[in-house]
Amino acid sequence: MTTGSSEPALAASPYLKPGAAGEGATIDGKAVADQIRKEISASVALMKGKHGQVPGLAVVIVGERKDSQTYVRMKRRACAEVGFRSFDCDLPGDSTQQEVLDAVAKFNANPHVHGILVQLPLPKHIDEEAVLAAISVDKDVDGFHPLNIGKLAMKGREPLFTPCTPAGCLELLDRIGADLRGKRAVVVGRSNIVGMPVAMLLLKRNATVTICHSASVDMASIVREADVVVAAAGQAQMIKGSWIKPGAIIIDVGTNPIDDASRKLGYRLVGDADFDSCKKVAGAITAVPGGVGPMTIALLLKNTLTSAERFYEGKVSGGGGGERQPQPHWSTVVLGTLAGAAVVQGMVRRVLSASGSRARH
Amino acid sequence: MTTGSSEPALAASPYLKPGAAGEGATIDGKAVADQIRKEISASVALMKGKHGQVPGLAVVIVGERKDSQTYVRMKRRACAEVGFRSFDCDLPGDSTQQEVLDAVAKFNANPHVHGILVQLPLPKHIDEEAVLAAISVDKDVDGFHPLNIGKLAMKGREPLFTPCTPAGCLELLDRIGADLRGKRAVVVGRSNIVGMPVAMLLLKRNATVTICHSASVDMASIVREADVVVAAAGQAQMIKGSWIKPGAIIIDVGTNPIDDASRKLGYRLVGDADFDSCKKVAGAITAVPGGVGPMTIALLLKNTLTSAERFYEGKVSGGGGGERQPQPHWSTVVLGTLAGAAVVQGMVRRVLSASGSRARH
Numbered sequence: 001m002t003t004g005s006s007e008p009a010l011a012a013s014p015y016l017k018p019g020a021a022g023e024g025a026t027i028d029g030k031a032v033a034d035q036i037r038k039e040i041s042a043s044v045a046l047m048k049g050k051h052g053q054v055p056g057l058a059v060v061i062v063g064e065r066k067d068s069q070t071y072v073r074m075k076r077r078a079c080a081e082v083g084f085r086s087f088d089c090d091l092p093g094d095s096t097q098q099e100v101l102d103a104v105a106k107f108n109a110n111p112h113v114h115g116i117l118v119q120l121p122l123p124k125h126i127d128e129e130a131v132l133a134a135i136s137v138d139k140d141v142d143g144f145h146p147l148n149i150g151k152l153a154m155k156g157r158e159p160l161f162t163p164c165t166p167a168g169c170l171e172l173l174d175r176i177g178a179d180l181r182g183k184r185a186v187v188v189g190r191s192n193i194v195g196m197p198v199a200m201l202l203l204k205r206n207a208t209v210t211i212c213h214s215a216s217v218d219m220a221s222i223v224r225e226a227d228v229v230v231a232a233a234g235q236a237q238m239i240k241g242s243w244i245k246p247g248a249i250i251i252d253v254g255t256n257p258i259d260d261a262s263r264k265l266g267y268r269l270v271g272d273a274d275f276d277s278c279k280k281v282a283g284a285i286t287a288v289p290g291g292v293g294p295m296t297i298a299l300l301l302k303n304t305l306t307s308a309e310r311f312y313e314g315k316v317s318g319g320g321g322g323e324r325q326p327q328p329h330w331s332t333v334v335l336g337t338l339a340g341a342a343v344v345q346g347m348v349r350r351v352l353s354a355s356g357s358r359a360r361h
Numbered sequence: 362m363t364t365g366s367s368e369p370a371l372a373a374s375p376y377l378k379p380g381a382a383g384e385g386a387t388i389d390g391k392a393v394a395d396q397i398r399k400e401i402s403a404s405v406a407l408m409k410g411k412h413g414q415v416p417g418l419a420v421v422i423v424g425e426r427k428d429s430q431t432y433v434r435m436k437r438r439a440c441a442e443v444g445f446r447s448f449d450c451d452l453p454g455d456s457t458q459q460e461v462l463d464a465v466a467k468f469n470a471n472p473h474v475h476g477i478l479v480q481l482p483l484p485k486h487i488d489e490e491a492v493l494a495a496i497s498v499d500k501d502v503d504g505f506h507p508l509n510i511g512k513l514a515m516k517g518r519e520p521l522f523t524p525c526t527p528a529g530c531l532e533l534l535d536r537i538g539a540d541l542r543g544k545r546a547v548v549v550g551r552s553n554i555v556g557m558p559v560a561m562l563l564l565k566r567n568a569t570v571t572i573c574h575s576a577s578v579d580m581a582s583i584v585r586e587a588d589v590v591v592a593a594a595g596q597a598q599m600i601k602g603s604w605i606k607p608g609a610i611i612i613d614v615g616t617n618p619i620d621d622a623s624r625k626l627g628y629r630l631v632g633d634a635d636f637d638s639c640k641k642v643a644g645a646i647t648a649v650p651g652g653v654g655p656m657t658i659a660l661l662l663k664n665t666l667t668s669a670e671r672f673y674e675g676k677v678s679g680g681g682g683g684e685r686q687p688q689p690h691w692s693t694v695v696l697g698t699l700a701g702a703a704v705v706q707g708m709v710r711r712v713l714s715a716s717g718s719r720a721r722h
Contacts, residue, residue: 129518146518150511153561154553157490157507182578190564192515200514203551206576208583215567217543222569225586 010249013176016284024282027251029168032175033294037082040301044083047312055308056085057141057300058107061119062100062126063093068119075117078297084304087113097126101134108136114311115141115304138316141303143167144193153200161303166198168295169230169251170205176284178249180205184225187211188239188272189232194253198230219243231272241277250278250285253292371610374537377645385643388612390529393536394655398443401662405444408673416669417446418502418661419468422480423461423487424454429480436478439658445665448474458487462495469497475672476502476665499677502664504528505554514561522664527559529656530591530612531566537645539610541566545586548572549600549633550593555614559591580604592633602638611639611646614653 010016015032016025044054057079061072079086087110089103100122107113116139122128137145143152143161151157173180185207189195195211203209212222213233223229223243229250231239236256244250254272271288279285286292310316371377376393377386405415418440422433440447448471450464461483468474477500483489498506504513504522512518534541546568550556556572564570573583574594584590584604590611592600597617605611615633632649640646647653671677 146508146511146515148511149514150507150509153510153514153557154507155551155557156553182576184583190516192517196514196516196564203557203572203574206574208571208573208577210569210571211564212569213564213567215543216569222545 010177010284015172015175019279023279024247025284026279027172027176027249027284027286027291029172029286029291030294032172033298035175036171036295036298036302037078040082040298040305043305043309047308048083051312053112053308053312054083054085055114055304056087056110056112057115057117057304058087058089058110058113058139059117059119060089060091060100060103060107062091062095063123065121068121072119075297075300078301082301084301085112093123095123095126097130100126100131104131104134108134108139111311113139114307115139115300117142117300138310139307141300141307143197143303149192149197152197155204161307162201162299163193163197164299164303165194165253165292165296166201167299167303168292169198169253170201171295171299172251172286172292173228173249176249178228180207180228183207183227185209185228185230186223186226187230187232188219188223189213189230189234189253191232191234194232195230198232198253202228202230229273233272235272236270237272237274239273239278241274241279241281244278244281246281247283248281250282251292252286252288255288255293371538371645376533376536380640384640385608386645387640388533388537388610388645388647388652390533390647390652391655393533394529394659396536397532397656397659397663398439401443401659401666404666404670408669409444412673414473414669414673415444415446416475416665417448417471417473418476418478418665419448419450419471419474419500420478420480421450421452421461421464421468423452423456424484426482429482433480436658436661439662443662445662446473454484456484456487458491461487461492465492465495469495469500472672474500475668476500476661478503478661499671500668502661502668504558504664510553510558513558516565522668523562523660524554524558525660525664526555526614526653526657527562528660528664529653530559530614531562532656532660533612533647533653534589534610537610539589541568541589544568544588546570546589546591547584547587548591548593549580549584550574550595550614552593555593556591559593559614563589563591590634594633596633597631598633598635600634600639602635602640602642605639605642607642608644609642611643612653613647613649616649616654 015028017028018025048054059072059075061068076086087107091099091103104116104118107116116135118131120128122131132144137147137160140148141161143159143163148159148161151159152162180202185202187195187199187209190211190213199209199211207228210222212219216222220243223239224245226245227248229248230253231250232253234254234256236258250273252271252273255269257267258270259266260268269289273285275285275287376389378389379386409415420433420436422429437447448468452460452464465477465479468477477496479492479496481489483492493505496506498508498521501509502522504520504524509520509522512520513523541563546563548556548560548570551572551574560570560572568589571583573580577583581604584600585606587606588609590609591614592611593614595615595617597619611634613632613634616630618628619631620627621629630650634646636646636648
């Protein structure tokens with residue numbers, strides 16, 4: 001019988017590096033991510049044997065932001081390492097909205113592409129929501145489409161894809177054997193890409209979930225209730241050891257640069273939790289870097305593999321043809337085959353007449 | 362400056378009935394609902410003058426469940442009272458899935474219908490998810506479509522419709538002048554129709570939100586943290602006065618029959634909160650009946666009015682024709698004009714070839 005005050009029991013896990021005397025263990029996200037990539041490589045080999053095909057991930061990047069280009073390079077390298085095909089589309093920073101939509105449409109229609117990423121942020125003059133909405137739900141490996149988020153939030157529904165970083169947080173908790181049922185979980189931050197979806201995932205695991213954010217009052221006392229803390233506020237070292245319930249598990253999603261003259265680049269990356277003071281109180285904590293970070297790309301690869309498996313099992317259309325069952329997933333087929341606003345408008349007219357005529361018969 | 366321990370400041374409100382000495386006020390949901398219906402009637406009169414049209418609500422009921430028939434009767438009466446048109450479809454309990462889908466498709470395509478309700482529960486042999494997914498998102502006045510739930514959960518997005526009961530809870534809090542920013546809100550229950558969406562709404566109002574449920578441990582101490590409690594567990598009188606922080610606001614969504622020999626029917630309805638003991642501690646509480654109950658139908662009417670206004674302002678297609686802007690709402694048009702699985706399959710084939718050919722050019 002669990003109690004609200006007991007921390008999640010941790011099984012002995014190869015992914016937990018014991019801390020110094022009296023200190024919590026460090027959760028080795030790098031090791032978990034490497035293991036997941038091994039599992040993915042094995043599945044790719046099987047797919048190649050069975051279907052003569054491998055998963056394909058397309059990345060659209062607009063403009064020359066250094067950080068974005070670094071992320072994209074990492075993603076492309078990760079694809080190569082597990083045997084995926086990469087599809088690149090690098091557009092100049094002054095591309096029009098239609099040019100970006102057309103790039104997405106091209107990948108929506110390409111049966112060798114199973115996942116499409118649009119690297120954010122997009123230049124100011126591009127409507128981000130419209131571009132993300134144009135990605136086929138069947139290829140939305142980021143899991144950010146409202147249809148996926150809706151199903152993530154609903155009991156008894158499953159999204160086609162779970163957002164990668166939140167899924168990575170749960171994967172870490174699973175691989176260290178954390179038992180979440182009935183535990184108090186506090187999520188700090190309510191972003192669409194981390195805070196909100198990770199809260200939904202913790203709820204599906206039967207944790208009692210509290211979401212706090214910039215407007216929350218006395219956050220220290222709220223966090224102190226938590227058996228599991230997911231820190232996703234984007235505030236360097238905001239969460240102090242004095243905020244932590246002894247034995248709690250801390251999953252730190254933050255990646256914040258702070259000045260550090262001792263580093264070649266003049267800065268280093270730290271999390272939203274103050275690692276040194278938190279480690280003294282926590283049962284287990286992820287480091288930054290080397291914690292959640294490596295998980296995000298690993299889960300992106302996993303989502304793309306899942307998508308490719310759906311395509312090659314014939315459960316979904318590759319955009320160029322194929323068949324799949326209509327209900328309840330028909331909506332994803334419809335959304336999943338749209339090739340940008342122009343085609344949408346044409347299709348909507350066809351659909352209107354189609355349903356209209358049906359209504360009259 | 363608010364503090365975590367202070368209850369939401371309540372402005373003097375015509376909807377608060379003062380309690381006895383030392384007791385909390387009762388929130389008069391009936392009075393709020395009547396006011397909303399007055400506002401709706403006025404808008405209907407304006408619409409009639411401007412467009413010569415009124416909102417139309419269609420209700421599909423399958424089978425002879427007494428309780429369902431009672432709810433449906435109430436909804437139809439409420440429509441008549443505010444000047445809406447009602448569209449009825451009463452199907453026998455042994456109807457096939459296709460017959461139910463066809464009924465929904467007929468209403469999807471009818472430009473005089475702006476809202477479609479399928480009375481739940483459906484008979485066991487009908488796939489409820491498939492039927493709900495077939496309702497045009499543009500006419501989903503229940504707000505249960507995953508696209509609506511997804512946008513409800515996402516920061517910076519707005520659903521086309523907010524589920525009626527959760528919206529009714531927020532409307533009550535607004536009309537009594539409750540200030541939610543930074544307050545602790547505890548939602549008891551995580552259902553798709555009340556608990557989860559009301560938590561999302563409280564979060565959008567900048568409350569610090571905790572969702573607890575059947576697996577939560579020591580619920581009394583969790584509820585005791587709350588400045589605002591939304592009780593939606595479906596457990597008669599589960600929440601006791603001893604669980605309540607002095608001055609807290611209690612919104613009781615429960616409607617549970619308990620034996621009462623003194624009543625003609627041999628039972629009476631009670632909430633999830635033990636009204637008598639909670640009233641002694643709370644700052645304000647809704648009664649059952651007469652609290653949240655009347656709000657649900659009032660908000661259903663409001664959603665239907667909103668939908669009709671969108672149709673007659675030309676912002677959305679009536680299913681038989683019309684125009685609307687493609688992005689970012691095109692997906693709802695596509696979903697919003699499907700007439701059942703048969704048409705879907707035909708359309709999907711057309712769409713596939715459409716996007717396919719676009720890809721080749």
